[in-house]
Structure formats: C-alpha cells, structure tokens
Amino acid sequence: MYKATVIIKRRPSILDPQGKAVEKGAQLLGFNNVSGTRIGKYIEFFVNTDDENSATEEVKKYSEKLLANPIMEDFEYSLEKVS
C-alpha cells in the first residue's frame, strides 16, 4: 500500500479570489506584512497496490480526472510506501 500526497495549486497567471479575500481579512485584523496569499489543496489518500509503477499511474490519473482542474491548476504528487 502507498500513501499519496497531492498538492494542487492554481497556475501563477490565474487570479486567486479566495486568497485575495482572506488577505483582505488579514489587513483588517492588522496583519500588514502579509502579501500574495494563494490557497491551494493538500490531498492525502491511500493506493491499495504494492507495485510502485501502478500506484504512480493511479495517482496521476486520479489527480488529472478528479482532483485537479487541468484548465487552471497544476499538481505535484509524492508517494510513500506504508505497511
């Protein structure tokens, strides 16, 4: 079994309204040193196979088809063998 971690970020050229909104809140609370907040996703799951290649394939496909929006997001992943 493998534990997969996928990080999904909006492409740098694409605006991040959620980050902007949080940052406005930050300024209202007095966090004046904070800038460029961008909010992505951090996804963890298990892949039930002992073959590293097929685990990698599954993680890539899962990310491309369900987790990330390929139009405006990029993803990176890592795999770690467990049990």
Place this chain on the structure above:
Amino acid sequence: MYKATVIIKRRPSILDPQGKAVEKGAQLLGFNNVSGTRIGKYIEFFVNTDDENSATEEVKKYSEKLLANPIMEDFEYSLEKVS
C-alpha cells in the same frame, strides 16, 4: 522577506465529507484502489520582514486567526527566506 507555506488538515478524528464525495466519484470512474481521501489546504504567502522570529510569529497568528479553523483543523508551516 520570507515565503511561508501553511498546510492545513482536518484532525484525523473529524470526518471529511469533501474527501468522501471525491472518492465516490473515483469509484464511479473505476479507481478501485483509492481509499481514505482527505482534502486539506495548501496556502502560500509572503511575509514582509527580514527577522525570522517576527515572521514566524506572524505566520502562526495568521494561521490561527484566519487560515485554519482551530476547532477542527491542525496546521503546520514552513518558512523560506527569499530575496
């Protein structure tokens, strides 16, 4: 200036309905090896100070007061000096 990365995860004891929903989609698409999907946040921002201690303080406070929900989420952060 520091670049901060904050990872926010739901506590393990707290259900993750978003992860469950995505995983249901996965099963419908034929990803039968995937399980335990949990979706957190990956947040990046800049802290405009050259003092590491005050950057750390600001990142902690920003995370506690705005980014994470202290009732059901944990966060971890890292700092990296840039220019």
